[in-house]
Amino acid sequence: MEKKVVRVGVIGCGSIGNQHIDRLMNKISQTTVTLVCDYFVEAAKKTADRFGVKYVENVDELINSNEVDAVLITSADESHAEYVLKCIAAGKYVFCEKPLSQTAKEAETMIEEELKHNKRLVQVGFMRRYDKGYMEMKKAIEDGEIGEPLIIHAAHRNLSQAAGFETDYAITRVAIHEIDICRWLLADEYESVQVLKVKQSSRTVGDWLNPQMMILTTKSGQHINLEVQTDHSYGYDIQCQVVGEDGTLNLPDPAAVVKRIGGKCAFGIMDDWSKRFIDAYDVELEKWAIDILDGKLTGPSTWDGYISCVASDALIKSRKTGVPEKVETIEKPDLYK
Numbered sequence: 001m002e003k004k005v006v007r008v009g010v011i012g013c014g015s016i017g018n019q020h021i022d023r024l025m026n027k028i029s030q031t032t033v034t035l036v037c038d039y040f041v042e043a044a045k046k047t048a049d050r051f052g053v054k055y056v057e058n059v060d061e062l063i064n065s066n067e068v069d070a071v072l073i074t075s076a077d078e079s080h081a082e083y084v085l086k087c088i089a090a091g092k093y094v095f096c097e098k099p100l101s102q103t104a105k106e107a108e109t110m111i112e113e114e115l116k117h118n119k120r121l122v123q124v125g126f127m128r129r130y131d132k133g134y135m136e137m138k139k140a141i142e143d144g145e146i147g148e149p150l151i152i153h154a155a156h157r158n159l160s161q162a163a164g165f166e167t168d169y170a171i172t173r174v175a176i177h178e179i180d181i182c183r184w185l186l187a188d189e190y191e192s193v194q195v196l197k198v199k200q201s202s203r204t205v206g207d208w209l210n211p212q213m214m215i216l217t218t219k220s221g222q223h224i225n226l227e228v229q230t231d232h233s234y235g236y237d238i239q240c241q242v243v244g245e246d247g248t249l250n251l252p253d254p255a256a257v258v259k260r261i262g263g264k265c266a267f268g269i270m271d272d273w274s275k276r277f278i279d280a281y282d283v284e285l286e287k288w289a290i291d292i293l294d295g296k297l298t299g300p301s302t303w304d305g306y307i308s309c310v311a312s313d314a315l316i317k318s319r320k321t322g323v324p325e326k327v328e329t330i331e332k333p334d335l336y337k
């Protein structure tokens with residue numbers, strides 16, 4: 001019997017685009033890449049040459065191609081909403097890297113359009129849900145090992161940012177991962193969010209606020225405090241501790257040799273996301289392909305992408321107003337329950 005494979009078209013041939021193409025072509029047995037495309041045609045040509053695939057200059061051509069069963073969007077944040085909507089209109093499965101959109105309003109439109117198909121077509125790239133550490137924490141919570149979870153202490157620390165980084169991006173591009181993973185761990189929705197003014201790092205090279213402290217409160221009153229550093233931290237370091245009534249859970253650091261040398265005991269800390277979550281990206285894309293072949297997506301949905309955008313919008317507003325802002329959403333459609 002011929003093996004079924006999902007033929008993927010990739011929009012966005014930058015850093016993560018190339019890494020995902022490599023996964024889809026060389027690591028995951030259920031996928032292949034047939035077409036690539038990029039706003040910058042030279043980037044598409046280069047990637048096409050590198051992987052021996054075809055490129056097109058036009059996004060519509062890629063989305064509507066008979067050679068493409070599903071689309072992967074790894075282009076710049078600002079382009080996500082337009083391309084996801086085009087994929088939904090074409091009735092194609094689409095995996096969109098985070099953030100799903102720039103505002104909650106755009107994500108709401110995606111929900112309306114997806115509902116017309118009465119079928120999930122969209123998955124969002126919240127890969128931490130596929131990380132072994134977070135998965136074990138989720139299971140321990142579900143098994144009641146720490147009793148009722150009460151508090152999360154989280155930190156997201158980065159070494160540097162690409163040119164053009166802005167204050168809002170610490171929320172829309174960086175904290176967006178914690179916004180999703182904390183509500184997933186706690187299985188609760190947000191009631192309100194706040195950004196606190198804190199002392200700024202003199203090490204920040206760019207012209208943006210760093211660090212930023214965020215407080216998120218769930219409907220049942222659980223408290224999440226999140227530290228986001230976007231420049232000149234000591235490494236790429238992701239920390240998460242869930243405090244429950246009966247115990248605490250800590251996200252493990254990635255496996256690394258512990259060196260005892262010269263009177264010191266130490267292990268290395270990674271410097272970027274691509275290494276830190278390398279296994280999670282493999283697992284999320286493999287599961288996405290398996291779900292497509294089964295005809296039913298199970299990963300992070302348009303609803304999850306929407307919620308994260310509602311919370312981001314409220315955090316950005318709170319940074320300006322200085323007070324907690326409510327997280328107000330539309331009613332959850334049955335498709336996402």
Ligand code: NAP
Binds near residue numbers: 017043074079127273
């Ligand atoms: P990148 O290296 O800048 O790549 C983005 C690519 O998309 C560039 O080649 C860019 O071309 C192209 N592009 C920009 N606008 C486009 C458009 N309108 N249509 C088609 N292509 C367009 O950025 P990246 O680091 O790979 O990030 C890509 C996306 O993945 C971002 O949304 C980012 O937030 C997300 N991401 C997610 C994770 C995660 O952990 N899940 C990690 C990294 C990145 P130009 O160079 O000409 O602008």
